[in-house]
Amino acid sequence: MEREGRFFTDEGETGVRCVLCSRRCKIPDGGFGACGVRGNRNRRGVLPFHGMITALALDPIEKKPLFHFRPGTDILSLGFAGCNLGCPFCQNWRISRGPSSGASVPGERMTPADIVSATLDRGVRTIAYTYSEPLVHAEFLLDCMSLARRRGLANVLVSNGCAETGVAGEILSLTDAANIDLKCFSPETYAGALGGGSLGGVFETVLAFIRLARAKGVHLEITTLVVPGMNDSVAELDACADFIASLGTWPGVPWHLSAYHPCYQWKAPPTDPDFLLRVRERVGKRLGFVYTGNISGAKNDTSCVDCGAILVRRLGYGTDAGGLAEPRDGELFFRCAKCGGETGIVA
Ligand code: SF4
């Protein structure tokens, strides 16, 4: 099912250039770009992994994590091969790095029609494009997201946000909700430790992607994995918080602060849970919804910003959304069951 890709330019005798992300890889004949899944065959930009699904699982939507979009529902999660970053603590490194390293990647070819059928057969109404990096499969995403929309399903993108504005705009136009990583607030870290490439621009690309998602009205949540020694200074986490606060008025975009655990090439000890809780308390003055992930026992309930009533109680991925009242006629969002106020939580 190798298919010719859209987001390439012809560089003549010397190869093709992929223009999907800020790395803008020039790919010689027979080779692949840095993500390992976009290639050059006979001066044509090709997609040998088109439709290759590396994981298919029914998850609670809270696992994405999305806390303010259809809480307590299940979502069909699709995984893909390859990634245009190279995080040294990647939990999915076998499939994100597999194609670049020449290792075989397990997976099953599926068409958009297969995926939509699999979703409807399971009785769920939301598809997540997640695990590893879905954006490097933009052509497949566009086909699948369009079909899903036509069949009344919602599309959720879980991504590093590394795609240029043109392709980002096309994908975000078909996206209902997104959780985008803001991995740090440093151009140098994105380009260096996170493997974003020496041409630069990856940090600015991610910020632009996040702003574009907001501008297009996509329901947005942000995740930051707090990695000791990489992004855990007060100044850097405050800079992340300030950027997220700039995306909208109080209570703003939900922010998930996630604890790192040693994985792949990064051997630093895990994030101190108390540190994460202190960060949450400090940035809570600027952001109305800050959650912690990957630590046990932390409270992650959502309260009404008007009356303080608990809207959604959470324990792990379990939810009790008894504090929510159904939307009024024509509205998209739940109301607070106690005071009737707007919650911004998508029904
Ligand atoms: S790393 Fe980016 S520019 Fe390079 S081939 Fe992959 S998507 Fe294209």
Ligand code: SF4
């Ligand atoms: S962006 Fe995600 S999938 Fe890609 S290397 Fe980093 S952690 Fe892994």
